[in-house]
Amino acid sequence: MTSFDPPPARPSSVPVRPPQQANPSWMGQIRPQHYRPAPGDGQLQSRPALAPPYSAVPAPRTSAGVVALVLGGGVLAFVSLFLVLPYLLGNTGPGGFVIGFVASLLPLTSVLLAVRFIDRWEPEPRRLLFFAFGWGALVSIAVVMLIEPFFSAAAGPASGLDYTTFAVTVQAPVVEEFSKSLGLVLLLVFARKHFDGPVDGVVFAFTVAGGFAFTENILYFGRAIAESSNPGTDLFVVFFLRGVMSPFAHAIFTGTTGLILGMAARRWNKALTLPAFALGLVPAMLLHSGWNSMGQDFLAQYILVQVPIFLLAVLVVVLLRVAERRLTRQRLQEYAAAGWFSSQEVAMLATPAGRRAALRWARSIGRARPMKALQQAATRLALIRQRVLSGRDVPAHQQDEQRQLGEVLSLRDAVLR
Known part of the structure; x- marks a missing residue:
């Protein structure tokens, strides 16, 4: 894993077209007019991990x-x-x-x-x-x-x-x-x-x-x-x-x-x-x-009605988890396009297999805790970006985005040192 220099941000006057996979699942639908690229060099200074630009953003407090x-x-x-x-x-x-x-x-x-x-x-x-x-x-x-x-x-x-x-x-x-x-x-x-x-x-x-x-x-x-x-x-x-x-x-x-x-x-x-x-x-x-x-025919209703309802609930949970992973990967890929991650890092942070492999490697060098924290911080970053793309309270969410990028890069530094 390495640090990257994000490319310059596009001028605001240039219309931005969402990538083809901007809506990776039913959980992450956004309107094209609300889409904006991930922040680049024009909004957040390129820097090695733990450099000062993020210190200007107040640390988040419990609301x-x-x-x-x-x-x-x-x-x-x-x-x-x-x-x-x-x-x-x-x-x-x-x-x-x-x-x-x-x-x-x-x-x-x-x-x-x-x-x-x-x-x-x-x-x-x-x-x-x-x-x-x-x-x-x-x-x-x-x-x-x-x-x-x-x-x-x-x-x-x-x-x-x-x-x-x-x-x-x-x-x-x-x-x-x-x-x-x-x-x-x-x-x-x-x-x-x-x-x-x-x-x-x-x-x-x-x-x-x-x-x-x-x-x-x-x-x-x-x-x-x-x-x-x-x-x-x-x-x-x-x-x-x-x-x-x-x-x-x-x-x-x-x-x-x-x-x-x-x-x-x-x-x-x-x-x-x-x-x-x-x-x-x-x-x-x-x-x-x-x-x-359910009364006297409890067993029949349980088998014919309640068991299928339970199985449907299990299916919904599985679909929710799949959709959440797809959304995380897509949003982190947008940060990768802006230079914050490599494609290998996106896989490490946003896929089950990549996460498991990264944790195994981190355990071998005694850094499993910061690696797990990094993966969770990257997931939060992806969800913050989803809030930015909702089109509501954008400035506040962008400030959260800046803080979260700082946390992600700091945790990445903690894993590598």
Whole structure:
């Protein structure tokens, strides 16, 4: 790897035609009038790594929105604990609570492993993942407990359904999906730069839903112990249904909302937030209601309906990851055209095989950590460029681009020294 002298930037009066592969996937669509080449020598001075031009750009700080979100989420989670914990203990008893808590860790682990798999290409900040989990496990549960009585009183009589059917097929899907997805809207509003695409939406949605299912499973597993004359058998049945057959049920429901919010976020248009939220709740509520509506023919519906839905969700995740890699490679190729990378470096930073090979080489010389950081920084650079090409808030995104180029080149220097 070497440093490169970027070519001079094109004069602004010359129209720029996007390269043929400017839109490498459905995740990265841009309008031709918004396209601009990657910055060259006219915007950022050519330099060896760690030279001074980037020192003039202030180091990025955690935004006030993210700080407010994390602190506010922590306070809400703490307050919610005083509502949720007594409810759980009252329904499960101390023994049932402890057993339910331990048993709930197993399906939770499977969901969090899925989150890690999806999030590997461009990991989200841990503080935001903690916010998402805390929102799902505590705050959304408290919101459900607070608004369910009002929703039942307002909508129950008008539905014409008996209370049990209404509670299972209407109330739970509507109230629970609304409560969980409020956390996604807060993430989109206050942590905008970290929630700028469908993959981010799915990652945050799975994390929120994993937290919600964790608390709900404590209730169901613990109640199977506390209210049964044959607790061992009943716990096994409930655990098999919820922990083995459907650990991803809530993740898939809320994941549809996260996906749609992420697609709206990729357009970088704040006006789309509320319409996308409303639209994203529809499939989440319908999937949730369909799951809760399964009755005596549960096994047949599970095999014929729920398993295909799960497989479709897996396919969507795979397609998201492929699209994210294609977008990263295309944007880094545009930086390569401006002289910032060689084609070999683009492959090293933007392809799975190239990343693995680069990490193996870095481990052999004791520099795996800076190499991994370099790969993640390059991915962030590609996504920042996607924001620049969105045509909105371009000057702010270009400043982020300058900072990120400085970080990438500094990390490259750390790998080579």
